[in-house]
């Protein structure tokens with residue numbers, strides 16, 4: 001399981017083993033079928049790759065373990081997206097530019113490559129596809145985060161819905177959306193529902 005936390009530290013701060021920049025161990029096991037009121041124990045760090053506009057490299061991510069059920073919890077800074085190397089905030093920004101500013105995809109890709117030379121049309125189309133495939137999960141999460149945005153009336157077609165979703169994320173602020181969504185739903189908004197976190 002991954003717990004997403006807000007942080008003012010940059011990716012650079014996570015390039016060494018640093019005990020200071022992670023939240024304390026949960027006081028209760030976060031796995032619902034365990035939920036024992038026992039403080040989780042430190043369980044080392046794991047390394048994961050991360051790419052953002054200003055950073056590309058390995059981060060050290062803190063892990064805790066439940067002494068009762070033996071399952072582990074990793075503490076992921078909000079800018080990381082579970083199972084994705086690219087920064088969650090950058091992915092949301094790129095998609096917002098595509099859907100909300102109306103820039104043509106070819107032009108957007110040229111622009112994106114200035115910061116992310118290895119990102120291409122396939123990456124962007126994959127992100128779009130993942131969001132559409134997760135539409136009902138994302139809508140469920142949005143309804144929990146901010147019930148005032150529950151859609152009323154006719155059900156919009158997918159592309160129109162993605163646009164509305166990105167507008168809501170912008171209003172909520174992307175880091176608030178990412179943190180709240182992951183912590184309410186237990187996985188990121190882009191996670192394949194067939195992958196168990």
Ligand SMILES: [Zn+2]
Nearest residue numbers: 029034066069
């Ligand atoms: Zn447990």
